[in-house]
Amino acid sequence: MRWFGRMQLLQLLGKSERTMAWRVADPRSGQELMLVLPRVQPADAAALERWQQTVRQASRLNHPQLAAVVETGVQDGWPYVAYDPRDSATLTEKMSARGLPGLEAAAWITQALQGLAYAHEAGLGHHDVQPHLLLVSDSGQVRVAGLGVASEMLSVGPAAAPEAGGLRGQREAAERDVLACGLVLYTLLCGQPALEEPDVGRVIARMPPLGRDIVRLPWTTAQPVPEPLRAIVNRATDRQERQRYRNARTLLRALEGWQRTESSNGGGPLVLLTDKLRTAGVLPASPGGADQAARVAMMERERTIELAEAVLEDMALSFELLRLVNSAQVRGAQISGSGPVLTVRRAIAMLGLEGVRRAALALRPWPGPLNDVGAAELQRLFDRCRRAGRVALVLRPAGYDAEVVYLITLLQNLGRLVVHYHFPDEAQQIRRLMQPAPPAREGESEDPGMTEEGAAFAVLGTDIESIGAAVARYWGLDDAVLSMVRRQPVATNPRTPDTDDDLLRALGSCANEAVDALAQPTPRIVQGLTRVVSRYGRLFNFGVRELQAALQAQAISPLTVQATAPAPLGPAETPAHAARAPR
Numbered sequence: 001m002r003w004f005g006r007m008q009l010l011q012l013l014g015k016s017e018r019t020m021a022w023r024v025a026d027p028r029s030g031q032e033l034m035l036v037l038p039r040v041q042p043a044d045a046a047a048l049e050r051w052q053q054t055v056r057q058a059s060r061l062n063h064p065q066l067a068a069v070v071e072t073g074v075q076d077g078w079p080y081v082a083y084d085p086r087d088s089a090t091l092t093e094k095m096s097a098r099g100l101p102g103l104e105a106a107a108w109i110t111q112a113l114q115g116l117a118y119a120h121e122a123g124l125g126h127h128d129v130q131p132h133l134l135l136v137s138d139s140g141q142v143r144v145a146g147l148g149v150a151s152e153m154l155s156v157g158p159a160a161a162p163e164a165g166g167l168r169g170q171r172e173a174a175e176r177d178v179l180a181c182g183l184v185l186y187t188l189l190c191g192q193p194a195l196e197e198p199d200v201g202r203v204i205a206r207m208p209p210l211g212r213d214i215v216r217l218p219w220t221t222a223q224p225v226p227e228p229l230r231a232i233v234n235r236a237t238d239r240q241e242r243q244r245y246r247n248a249r250t251l252l253r254a255l256e257g258w259q260r261t262e263s264s265n266g267g268g269p270l271v272l273l274t275d276k277l278r279t280a281g282v283l284p285a286s287p288g289g290a291d292q293a294a295r296v297a298m299m300e301r302e303r304t305i306e307l308a309e310a311v312l313e314d315m316a317l318s319f320e321l322l323r324l325v326n327s328a329q330v331r332g333a334q335i336s337g338s339g340p341v342l343t344v345r346r347a348i349a350m351l352g353l354e355g356v357r358r359a360a361l362a363l364r365p366w367p368g369p370l371n372d373v374g375a376a377e378l379q380r381l382f383d384r385c386r387r388a389g390r391v392a393l394v395l396r397p398a399g400y401d402a403e404v405v406y407l408i409t410l411l412q413n414l415g416r417l418v419v420h421y422h423f424p425d426e427a428q429q430i431r432r433l434m435q436p437a438p439p440a441r442e443g444e445s446e447d448p449g450m451t452e453e454g455a456a457f458a459v460l461g462t463d464i465e466s467i468g469a470a471v472a473r474y475w476g477l478d479d480a481v482l483s484m485v486r487r488q489p490v491a492t493n494p495r496t497p498d499t500d501d502d503l504l505r506a507l508g509s510c511a512n513e514a515v516d517a518l519a520q521p522t523p524r525i526v527q528g529l530t531r532v533v534s535r536y537g538r539l540f541n542f543g544v545r546e547l548q549a550a551l552q553a554q555a556i557s558p559l560t561v562q563a564t565a566p567a568p569l570g571p572a573e574t575p576a577h578a579a580r581a582p583r
Contacts, residue, residue: 014131036081036146037079040152061118065115070083091131095188120247127149127173178248216234231454277471281368311348319414340481342407394550395540408505409511416464490513497539514532
């Protein structure tokens with residue numbers, strides 16, 4: 001038998017360069033404890049006092065996901081912290097060589113991050129997040145042990161030095177803890193540690209900027225890894241420091257978002273928005289737009305066209321009218337077999353002027369809960385959406401209803417608009433992740449940013465297109481419209497449209513991709529526009545010059561375009577939602 005003071009050493013639970021953990025028997029209490037010690041003794045009395053002060057501070061933190069300290073002490077110059085493991089085993093003991101299902105692995109790391117985020121906000125870093133320091137109970141509750149035990153290791157050895165001292169040291173320690181959580185999640189999903197190295201700290205030392213090894217989830221694992229979860233893990237361990245999660249809360253929000261959408265019994269991304277939609281609406285009224293529409297709605301019936309023009313100036317009000325007229329209650333009153341309503345002027349005819357006035361007054365005033373920065377970003381996105389709508393009007397084939405074209409193009413941005421309004425901080429993260437980085441060395445190519453889909457997965461746990469589709473489905477739009485308001489995938493070439501619905505989807509995608517190309521860094525704009533021409537030029541009969549002219553189009557109203565357009569082609573009502581006829 002081996003002893004550590006009065007305690008009998010039963011089993012080594014795990015060790016790293018910074019800490020070790022033992023299961024021990026305490027004859028005084030008659031129970032088993034978990035003992036965590038640093039791997040190196042404090043250098044002197046002052047170092048020991050600093051260690052004890054840090055551990056005392058950590059022991060005062062009270063959080064369900066932080067293991068409660070039973071005892072601290074020093075034995076033969078070795079400081080230690082004792083915890084009651086209760087019915088828990090370490091994460092190392094819970095691991096499977098085949099990996100764990102994504103939801104189970106994410107749930108465990110989510111709980112660890114909750115405890116670590118609480119500690120970070122109290123100014124404490126863990127400094128050595130390892131699987132053997134995460135306790136998992138039979139009911140699945142996770143508790144983090146060893147908080148602060150490795151603090152004095154920061155003054156020993158070059159690998160630890162960057163974390164030492166002050167606010168910067170706290171920030172670096174928190175970022176290291178978050179990176180370590182990403183590596184533990186990697187291990188849980190793969191069943192094998194990254195770089196075949198069980199010590200998470202050693203893996204970190206081999207990754208940029210300290211080393212040159214790259215850690216990404218393999219494409220083939222025993223347990224399938226869903227794409228959003230893959231994006232989250234790969235961002236957590238990204239070779240570019242700027243792309244990684246900066247604090248525990250950002251990684252926590254991404255994992256929680258993915259878990260909620262995965263386990264929502266069909267609710268999907270809408271579960272992330274339910275409370276927000278109830279309190280803040282889908283979008284706020286444009287500055288002055290709802291007031292103008294409400295004033296026009298009080299006028300005589302002969303001003304319906306002017307009212308429709310005022311409504312189209314306010315994106316939120318336009319969407320709200322479409323939501324109202326496509327709800328089950330209103331659609332039940334329509335003629336059997338008619339499709340959804342996709343024009344504001346028909347919505348006005350169905351709801352009446354009083355209905356428009358009520359809808360306008362019900363909108364949340366600009367800018368809703370957004371601060372000045374968020375409001376400015378949302379306004380810029382509104383302007384981009386309207387510009388895409390104008391491009392679609394210029395490029396549309398003759399005979400297609402201008403208002404349908406315009407609104408479908410706007411609706412293809414619904415997910416972006418909702419994210420910018422309800423998740424402004426996350427929208428800023430997504431934009432940052434999409435930006436390319438300058439080359440690390442002269443002569444090398446720049447590091448590309450993430451795709452919008454990958455960035456959204458890594459920040460929200462779901463993609464922006466799915467959020468837009470979830471809101472549209474919540475409004476009552478049918479499957480055919482849901483298909484139109486999803487953009488064409490940029491990774492594949494669009495096929496020739498078979499129906500009017502397919503053509504409207506392609507036209508909206510074309511206009512939105514063209515406006516997105518203008519938002520790229522200057523050297524990439526021409527390349528982006530050329531790509532749009534190669535994807536859609538033959539279908540809509542335009543080249544680079546015509547596309548540039550469409551992008552320069554000044555403010556035009558779809559109602560004005562409709563009034564001067566040639567006569568519609570085809571019958572007034574078709575199964576393709578009368579795309580070629582006024583609605």
